[in-house]
Amino acid sequence: MSTALTAWSGTACPRCGREMERLPSNSVEPRVCPHCKTSFIALLFPAAVQNEFLGRYGEPLREESEAACFYHADKRAETACDRCGRFLCALCAIDTQDKRYCPQCLENGIRSGELPEFQSAYPRHDLLALAVACIPLMLAIPILLIVLPWATDIALGFALGLLLFPAFVTAPASLYLALRFRKTVTHPLGRRAGWFPLTVLLAAGQMVVWAVAIIVFTGSLFSEF
Amino acid sequence: MANTHISYTALPGRSRPYFGVLYLVELVFTFGLLAIGERTRLYLGPDHLLVLRRRFFTETAHRFYFSDIQAITVQRTTNAVTANAVLFLLCALTLGVLGLYPFSGGMILLGDFSFGEELLLILACAGFGLGLALNILLGPACVTELITAVSREPLPCLSRWGTAQRALALLVPRIETAQGVPSPEFLNVQPVLAAYATPAGRLITQPPITHDSGRLHELLFGLYLLMSVSCMIDLTGNWMIKNAFDSLLFMIVLVLSCIALLRQRHSDIPSDIRSLTGFALGFSVLLFYFTRPFTMLHMFWNMPENFDPAILMSSMLNPDDPLYVAYVGTQLAVDLFVGLLGLLGIYRFRRLYRLAQHNAALDTPPPPASNVEEPPAAP
Incomplete structure (x- = not known):
C-alpha cells in the first residue's frame, strides 16, 4: 500500500x-x-x-582562517560552550537562561543532574520502595484468593508462607530504599512524594512480625529443653 | 529544581490502557503500584500544559506551551460500543450457565458443580457485569490529539468523550488567552498543518483512504452464516468429522477477520461494518478463551476413575446437556446476527457506492472541444 x-x-x-x-x-x-x-x-x-521558520542554520566559513565549529568544520564559530569551551556555530549552540552549551555537554548535564531545568524523566523511588514492601502481599493475596474455595491447611499454609517468608528480605530492602532516597525525591509537579512514611510503616511492621515470630519460636524451642 | 514552585492544576482524565483491563490486573496483582501499561495525566501550568507519563517507576514530563499549540482534535470511536457488546454477551453467557444450573437437577456435564466452580462463575459474572457498568458509565470512547508545529501528540488520558470535553473546556480558554481568540477571518484562511512529525523526528505517514470492494468482508460474513448453520446441526447431534470441520472453519474465520481488520483501517468501508468485524472477532476469541479453561477445569475436577476419552467427549458434547445448549445457542445467535447484518451492510454499501459513481459520472462535464479530434474537412 x-x-x-x-x-x-x-x-x-x-x-x-x-x-x-x-x-x-x-x-x-x-x-x-x-x-x-x-x-x-x-x-x-x-x-x-x-x-x-524559527530554527537557525550555521553560517558557512567566509575564509579558511576563520574559527570553525567543533561539530561542523565548514560552519563559522559564533560562540564557545560554557562548560567544555568548544567552538560552536549558531546551530550547535544551545541557549539556556544564562549560558550556552554544546549538545554533548547538555546531554551529560541532564544525565548527571547538573541541569535540573532540562530534566524530563523522574525516577519514583518512593513507589519502588513501596512496591518492594508490598511484594509479599502481591504474592500471597492472589494465591489466597485462588486456593480459598478449596481451602486446605496446606494451601492456606502455603499462602501464609508466601506472605511471611519474602518479608524477611523485602522489609529491610524497602526500609533501606525509603531511607536512602527520602531526600532525593524529585517530581515534575514540584511536590515531595508522600509514600515514604507508609513504606517505613509497612516495612517496620513486617520486621516486627518477624521479630515476634523469631522470639516465639526460640522461646518455644528453649522451653522444650 | 526550576519548576518546584510552579503550581499545577490537574485536568480530568486518567489513562486506562486497554479499557482498564490491564489496570485491573495491575490493581489486583500489584495494588496499582507497578504501572505496566503507560499512564498519562495532564496538568495545567501557568503558561504550559504538562503531560505526565508513568511507566513502571519512571515518570516523564512533556511540556507544551500554550502559545505553541496549533490545534486539538478529538475523534469519536466505536471501541466502547464494541467493548460493551462483548462484555454484555459474556455476562449473559455466565448468567445463563448459572441460571440453567438449578434446572439441570444439579447435573451438568460430568457431575455436580463444586463450590469452587460456582464461585468461579459468580466471580466471572460479577467481573463482566462490573466492567460493563463501568464502561457504560464512562461513556463513548474517543482519540484526542494535540498538534504543534513539530509534533502530533496523542493524549490517551482523554480517551472518553465526556472527559475530553470537560478537559477542553478548561484548556481552551488558557490557549486563547495566550494566543488570542481566533477570528472568523482566521478560521477561513484554512491553514494546512504539516505537523506530522513525532517528538523523535520520525515522520508519520498515513495511507490515503482507498475504496474497498468488500469481497473479503462478504466472504467473512458468509462464513459466519455457515458457522451458524453448523451450530444448528450441533443441537441435534455430534460427529467427529463435523467437529474437525468446525475447528478448521473457526481458524479460517480468525485469520480472515485479522486480514479484514487490517484492510479496513484505511478503506471507505462504513464504520458500522468495521465495528461489526471487530466485535465478531473479539466475541469469538473471548468465547473461545472463556469456555476452554472452564471446560478443562471441569474435566480436571470431575475426572472419572476409568478415564476414557471417547466417553468423555460424547458426554461433553451432549445435546441434552443445558450447559452445552447454552454455549451452542449463544454462538448460533451471535453468528447469525453477525452474518446477516454484515452481509446486508456490505450489499447496502456497494449499492450506495455504485449510485455515487453513477451520479459522479453524470455530473462530469464533457471534455473540452479542443481535445476532440475533428474529422478532416472534405476537399
Whole structure:
C-alpha cells in the first residue's frame, strides 16, 4: 500500500481527510463528517498560521582562517560552550537562561543532574520502595484468593508462607530504599512524594512480625529443653 | 529544581490502557503500584500544559506551551460500543450457565458443580457485569490529539468523550488567552498543518483512504452464516468429522477477520461494518478463551476413575446437556446476527457506492472541444 504524507487542514475530517463546511468560531460541540460519519471536535488556534521558520542554520566559513565549529568544520564559530569551551556555530549552540552549551555537554548535564531545568524523566523511588514492601502481599493475596474455595491447611499454609517468608528480605530492602532516597525525591509537579512514611510503616511492621515470630519460636524451642 | 514552585492544576482524565483491563490486573496483582501499561495525566501550568507519563517507576514530563499549540482534535470511536457488546454477551453467557444450573437437577456435564466452580462463575459474572457498568458509565470512547508545529501528540488520558470535553473546556480558554481568540477571518484562511512529525523526528505517514470492494468482508460474513448453520446441526447431534470441520472453519474465520481488520483501517468501508468485524472477532476469541479453561477445569475436577476419552467427549458434547445448549445457542445467535447484518451492510454499501459513481459520472462535464479530434474537412 502506498503511503502519503498527509497534512491536516483545520476544516477537514481528521479521519477521512475530506473537506467540510467551515465554522465561524471554535466550538467544543462535536461535528459529524457527512462522508465517514465520524463525530469529532476540531479546534484551531492562531499559532496554526505562523509559518515563519524559527530554527537557525550555521553560517558557512567566509575564509579558511576563520574559527570553525567543533561539530561542523565548514560552519563559522559564533560562540564557545560554557562548560567544555568548544567552538560552536549558531546551530550547535544551545541557549539556556544564562549560558550556552554544546549538545554533548547538555546531554551529560541532564544525565548527571547538573541541569535540573532540562530534566524530563523522574525516577519514583518512593513507589519502588513501596512496591518492594508490598511484594509479599502481591504474592500471597492472589494465591489466597485462588486456593480459598478449596481451602486446605496446606494451601492456606502455603499462602501464609508466601506472605511471611519474602518479608524477611523485602522489609529491610524497602526500609533501606525509603531511607536512602527520602531526600532525593524529585517530581515534575514540584511536590515531595508522600509514600515514604507508609513504606517505613509497612516495612517496620513486617520486621516486627518477624521479630515476634523469631522470639516465639526460640522461646518455644528453649522451653522444650 | 526550576519548576518546584510552579503550581499545577490537574485536568480530568486518567489513562486506562486497554479499557482498564490491564489496570485491573495491575490493581489486583500489584495494588496499582507497578504501572505496566503507560499512564498519562495532564496538568495545567501557568503558561504550559504538562503531560505526565508513568511507566513502571519512571515518570516523564512533556511540556507544551500554550502559545505553541496549533490545534486539538478529538475523534469519536466505536471501541466502547464494541467493548460493551462483548462484555454484555459474556455476562449473559455466565448468567445463563448459572441460571440453567438449578434446572439441570444439579447435573451438568460430568457431575455436580463444586463450590469452587460456582464461585468461579459468580466471580466471572460479577467481573463482566462490573466492567460493563463501568464502561457504560464512562461513556463513548474517543482519540484526542494535540498538534504543534513539530509534533502530533496523542493524549490517551482523554480517551472518553465526556472527559475530553470537560478537559477542553478548561484548556481552551488558557490557549486563547495566550494566543488570542481566533477570528472568523482566521478560521477561513484554512491553514494546512504539516505537523506530522513525532517528538523523535520520525515522520508519520498515513495511507490515503482507498475504496474497498468488500469481497473479503462478504466472504467473512458468509462464513459466519455457515458457522451458524453448523451450530444448528450441533443441537441435534455430534460427529467427529463435523467437529474437525468446525475447528478448521473457526481458524479460517480468525485469520480472515485479522486480514479484514487490517484492510479496513484505511478503506471507505462504513464504520458500522468495521465495528461489526471487530466485535465478531473479539466475541469469538473471548468465547473461545472463556469456555476452554472452564471446560478443562471441569474435566480436571470431575475426572472419572476409568478415564476414557471417547466417553468423555460424547458426554461433553451432549445435546441434552443445558450447559452445552447454552454455549451452542449463544454462538448460533451471535453468528447469525453477525452474518446477516454484515452481509446486508456490505450489499447496502456497494449499492450506495455504485449510485455515487453513477451520479459522479453524470455530473462530469464533457471534455473540452479542443481535445476532440475533428474529422478532416472534405476537399
